[in-house]
Amino acid sequence: MKIALVQNAPVQGDPGSSLADLDRLIGDGCGADIYVLPEMFATGQYIDPTPVVQTMDGQIVEWLKNKANRLNAAVCGSLPITDNGNVYNRLCFAMPGGRLEYYDKHHLFTYSGEALNYTPGQERTVIEFRGLRILLLICYDLRFPTFSRNRDDYDAVFYPANWPDKRILAWDTLLRARAIENQCYAIGVNRAGSDELGFYPGHSAIITPYGETLIQTDEHPQMLCADLDMERLARFRTKFPVLQDADRNEL
Numbered sequence: 215m216k217i218a219l220v221q222n223a224p225v226q227g228d229p230g231s232s233l234a235d236l237d238r239l240i241g242d243g244c245g246a247d248i249y250v251l252p253e254m255f256a257t258g259q260y261i262d263p264t265p266v267v268q269t270m271d272g273q274i275v276e277w278l279k280n281k282a283n284r285l286n287a288a289v290c291g292s293l294p295i296t297d298n299g300n301v302y303n304r305l306c307f308a309m310p311g312g313r314l315e316y317y318d319k320h321h322l323f324t325y326s327g328e329a330l331n332y333t334p335g336q337e338r339t340v341i342e343f344r345g346l347r348i349l350l351l352i353c354y355d356l357r358f359p360t361f362s363r364n365r366d367d368y369d370a371v372f373y374p375a376n377w378p379d380k381r382i383l384a385w386d387t388l389l390r391a392r393a394i395e396n397q398c399y400a401i402g403v404n405r406a407g408s409d410e411l412g413f414y415p416g417h418s419a420i421i422t423p424y425g426e427t428l429i430q431t432d433e434h435p436q437m438l439c440a441d442l443d444m445e446r447l448a449r450f451r452t453k454f455p456v457l458q459d460a461d462r463n464e465l
Contacts, residue, residue, distance in 0.1 A: 215247050215248075215344065215345070215346050215441065215442045215444060216244070216245060216246040216247050216248075216439055216440070216441050216442075217246055217247070217248050217250065217370075217399075217401060217420060217439065217440060217441075217442060218240075218243070218244055218246035218248065218249040218250065218437055218438070218439045219250055219401070219403050219418040219419070219420065219429065219431060219437065219438045219439075220236065220239060220240060220249050220250060220251045220252075220255075220291075220403065220437050221252065221403060221404065221405065221406050221416050221418045221431050221434075221435055221436055221437070221438075222235060222236055222239055222251065222252065222255060222405065222406065222435050223235075223405060223406040223407025223408075223414075223435050224252075224254065224255055224256060224257060224258040224405065224407070225258070226257075226258035226409055227257065227258060227260075227265055227266055229256040229257055229266065229268075229273055229274055230273070232255065232256040232257070232258075233256055233273075233274070233277050235435075236251070236255070236256075239435060239436075239437055240281070240285075240437060243285045243287065244437065244439040245439070246285075246287055246439050247287050247288065247343070247344050247346075248287060248288040248289075248290070248343065248346075249281070249285065249287055249288070249289045249290070249437075250290055250291070250372055250374060250401055250403045251289070251290065251291030251374060251403060252291060252292075252374045252375060252376065252403050252404060252405040252418075253291070253292040253303070253305075253352055253353050253374045253375050253376045253405070254292055254293060254294070254303075254376055254405075255291040255292070255293070255374070255405070256274045256277070256291075256293060257274075257293060257294060258409055259376045259409060259411060260294065261326055261327045261328060261330070261331060262330075262331050263294035263301055263331060263332070266294060267294045267295070267296050267301055268293050268294060268295055268296070269295065269296060269297075270295060270297065274293050275293075275306055275308070275314070278290070278291070278306055278308035278314075279308045279312055279314065281308070282308040282309055282310050283310050283311070283312075286310050287310070288307060288308065288309045288310075288343050289308050290305060290306060290307040290308065290350075290372065290374070291305070291306070291374050291403075292304060292305045292306070292319070292352050292353075292374050293306065294332075300333035301331060301332050301333060302318040302319065302332060302333055302335060303318065303319035303322070303328070303332050303352060304316050304317070304318050304319070304335075305317045305318075305319070305350050305351075305352050305372070305374060307341060307343075307348075307350060309343060315339065315341045315350075316339070316350075317335060317337070317339035317350035317351070317352070318333075318334070318335025318336075318337070319332070319334065319335055319351075319352040319353070319354070319355065320334050320335045320336070320338075320351075320355060320361060321334070321354045321355045321357070321358055321361065322334050322354070323353070323354045326411070328354075338361070340367050340368050345444070346369055346370060346442070346444070347367060347368040347369045347370070348368060348369070348370050348371070348372055349362070349364075349367075349368040349370070349371040349372070349398075350372055351371060351372065351373050352373065352374055352375070353373065353374065353375035353376060353377065355373065356373050356375070356385070356388050356389065356392065356402070357384075357388060359391070359392070359395065362392050362396065363396065363460070364396035364397065364398055364457055366457045366458075368396075368398060369398055369399065369442075369444065369447060370398055370399040370400070370401055370442065371392060371393075371396065371398055371399075371400050371401065372401050372402075372403075373389065373392075373400070373401065373402040373403070374402075374403050375402060375403065375404045375405070376404070376405050376414060377404045377414065377417075378411065378412040378413060378414055378415075379412065379413045379414065379415040380412065382415050382417055385402065385404065385417060386417060386419075389402045389419060389421050390421050390425050390427075392421075393421040393422065393423055393425055394423070394424070394425045395456075396423075396457075397423045397447070397450065397451055397454075397456055397457055398423055398447075399420060399421065399422060399423065399428075399442050399447070400419075400420070400421040401419075401420050401421075402417075402418060402419055402421075403418045404416055404417055404418050404431075406431075406433060406434055406435045406436075407435070414433075415433045416431040416432055416433045416434065416436075417430060417431065417433075418430065418431040418438070419431070420440055420442075422443075423447055423450055423451075424450070428440050
C-alpha cells in the first residue's frame with residue numbers, strides 16, 4: 215500500500231487556482247494507492263465559510279472524483295460543505311469508479327471560532343480501501359486520544375490539517391503518540407504557505423506503529439510517497455498485543 219502526502223499552499227478563496235496548482239503538483243502521480251491532501255486544501259481556511267462553501271455535487275468534490283479516476287487511486291482532503299441546512303468541515307474520500315465516503319469533523323476548533331459557523335459531525339468513520347482499514351479524522355481531532363482510539367478496527371489514521379507553526383511541536387508529538395498508542399500508521403498532511411491567521415510549516419508525515427518517521431516534508435509545497443509495510447504491522451500486533459489489553463471503557 216503506497217501513500218502520497220500532497221502538501222499544497224491553497225490560494226485563499228480561489229478553488230479554481232488551488233486545484234490547478236494541485237494538478238501541476240500531482241502530475242501523473244507516483245503510483246500511490248491513496249493521495250492525502252490537507253484540510254481545506256482548495257479554499258484555504260475560513261472561520262466563516264460562506265464565501266467558499268461547497269455542495270456534494272460542486273467543483274471540488276467533482277475534482278476529487280475525476281482525479282481518483284485518472285490516477286486509479288483514492289484521493290482525499292477536507293472542504294466546507296453545506297448539507298441539509300448545516301455546514302460541515304467534511305473529509306471526502308473519493309475512489310475510482312465514483313464511490314465516495316466522508317467524515318465530518320467532530321472536534322471543532324473553538325479557539326479560532328470554527329464552532330460558531332460549523333456543525334460538528336457525530337459519526338466515527340472507518341473505511342476500507344484495497345485492504346487498508348482507515349480511521350478518518352481532521353486536524354484538531356488529533357488532540358483527543360479517546361476519539362482516536364483504535365478499537366482493533368483500523369490500520370491507519372488520517373489527519374489532514376491546517377496546523378500553524380506556533381503549535382507545530384504539538385503536531386509532531388501528538389502524531390507520533392497516536393501511532394504508538396494505537397499500533398497504527400499515523401498519516402498527517404498539513405498545508406504549506408500562509409494566510410491572515412498565520413504561517414503553516416508543513417511537517418506532513420507518515421509515522422510507523424513503532425513511532426518512527428517514515429517520511430516527512432519540509433515547509434514547501436511538495437508530494438512525498440512511501441509504502442506502508444502491512445506485514446510488519448501484523449507481526450508487531452501479534453508479538454506485542456497492546457490493543458487486546460486496552461481498558462474496555464476506551465473501546
